[in-house]
């Protein structure tokens with residue numbers, strides 16, 4: 001513990017859209033927790049909403065607050081009772097700490113912890129309702145930390161959180177070898193889902209989106225790209241599948257139109273994963289189509305039990321995350337990074353804060 005300081009630099013959200021980098025005390029370790037020196041932390045679309053007060057009162061519960069939930073770093077100190085990790089280990093961190101005792105947690109579905117919405121209970125969502133990692137150090141339960149090999153950089157480790165969401169979606173949707181898959185929304189999760197679909201045996205992946213992101217989707221292996229601004233995307237997906245439709249579709253855009261496209265572009269008996277959030281807006285959906293064609297629709301939240309396998313896929317080169325890191329900023333320039341991400345400068349996919 002000798003070379004660990006008592007204070008650290010952190011980006012603190014003081015008011016809506018007001019972040020200041022300043023010195024704050026280091027987090028104190030509770031039993032079972034690990035102190036991690038943060039290597040890099042990504043800015044997520046959710047961070048843009050949190051910082052502007054969209055979820056005020058819950059994410060964060062109060063100000064000032066340290067955001068940041070997509071990150072990796074180096075183990076700096078172990079709290080009481082921690083086993084399985086050593087000082088110096090490189091790790092990536094999960095966000096959801098389930099209570100561990102409710103029926104969903106007991107099934108391993110800690111992303112659906114049943115006391116999550118009960119204030120003051122054992123559930124935590126780091127970077128949302130508990131302190132995040134836009135700071136030099138962060139404390140986390142050892143159970144949320146997963147070792148990463150040396151060939152995965154900290155910048156790349158900032159993709160693991162969203163990538164694991166893609167893996168959870170692929171698992172929920174049960175892609176089978178030989179499947180044709182449509183990915184609606186070539187953002188970070190979409191780009192990962194495209195690669196994961198191929199890694200688990202999809203023979204054809206169609207990416208629906210627009211602009212330069214479609215070029216990146218092609219570079220990452222998309223077999224077909226559909227620009228939804230130049231025609232009906234459902235018809236386009238049907239056209240490239242001989243009129244039949246895709247076996248599975250992944251809605252990764254979080255828009256009403258993408259939800260409709262995903263549910264309409266699959267074949268009879270097809271499967272649909274809803275990964276994006278539309279902000280609770282009502283959506284006009286033809287549910288007769290879902291009923292009469294027996295379409296399975298899966299909600300997908302977070303990434304339970306998906307980190308270790310995703311880390312292996314990245315380390316083995318099956319999922320390219322390097323190309324998804326758009327720009328890297330020092331902690332002092334976090335406001336510039338937020339602004340650049342908000343404007344999606346140059347089609348930015350993932351802005352990373354290197355700490």
Ligand SMILES: [Zn+2]
Nearest residue numbers: 044045046070
């Ligand atoms: Zn996120």
Ligand SMILES: [Zn+2]
Nearest residue numbers: 099102105113
């Ligand atoms: Zn629980």
